[in-house]
Structure formats: C-alpha cells, structure tokens
Amino acid sequence: MNAKSLTVIAQIKAKPGKESQVRQELLSLVAPSRKDAGCLNYDLHQALDNPTLFVFHENWTSKAHLDQHLQKPDLQAVLGRVGQLVAEPPQITLWEKIG
Numbered sequence: 001m002n003a004k005s006l007t008v009i010a011q012i013k014a015k016p017g018k019e020s021q022v023r024q025e026l027l028s029l030v031a032p033s034r035k036d037a038g039c040l041n042y043d044l045h046q047a048l049d050n051p052t053l054f055v056f057h058e059n060w061t062s063k064a065h066l067d068q069h070l071q072k073p074d075l076q077a078v079l080g081r082v083g084q085l086v087a088e089p090p091q092i093t094l095w096e097k098i099g
C-alpha cells in the first residue's frame with residue numbers, strides 16, 4: 001500500500017430493528033466502490049457484539065479520489081436511504097498512515 005494513502009473509518013449505527021436493511025444498503029456499495037479510481041480497499045464490517053454497528057475501512061490513493069467517490073450518484077442515493085434507518089449521523093474520520 002502507498003505510504004501516502006488516505007484511510008477512511010466510517011461508523012454507522014442502525015436503529016434497532018433496522019440492521020438488516022442497513023446491512024443490505026451498505027453492502028450494495030462495496031463492489032462498485034472497489035472499482036472506483038484510486039480505491040485500494042473498501043471493506044465493510046459488522047460488530048459481533050452489537051449488530052447495529054457497521055464500520056467501513058477504506059484506503060484511497062488520494063483525497064481527490066475519495067472526493068470523486070463521495071460525489072457518485074449511487075453512493076448519494078444509498079446515503080439518502082440509509083439516513084432514515086440510522087440512530088445517529090455516521091461518524092467519519094480520515095487517517096494518514098505514519099508508520
């Protein structure tokens with residue numbers, strides 16, 4: 001992996017009872033996002049001890065590539081649908097590899 005890559009950690013918390021719908025929506029992003037220019041990995045995880053919690057772990061070659069990804073209409077559509085199913089706004093942090 002490129003030492004200058006940008007890592008994204010995005011945590012999503014589904015409303016209780018909405019886990020299956022959120023899971024389905026988020027999974028629909030994985031395959032197309034992995035094909036996006038600059039995507040090094042795009043992995044979705046669900047907490048074993050709390051099925052309402054989902055985490056994306058993503059690595060991008062640049063902030064510009066991430067920004068292009070975030071503007072995609074299919075991503076925006078999913079975010080719009082998921083917005084009604086989450087307990088709180090997603091927590092998104094950007095990370096730089098330092099070692």
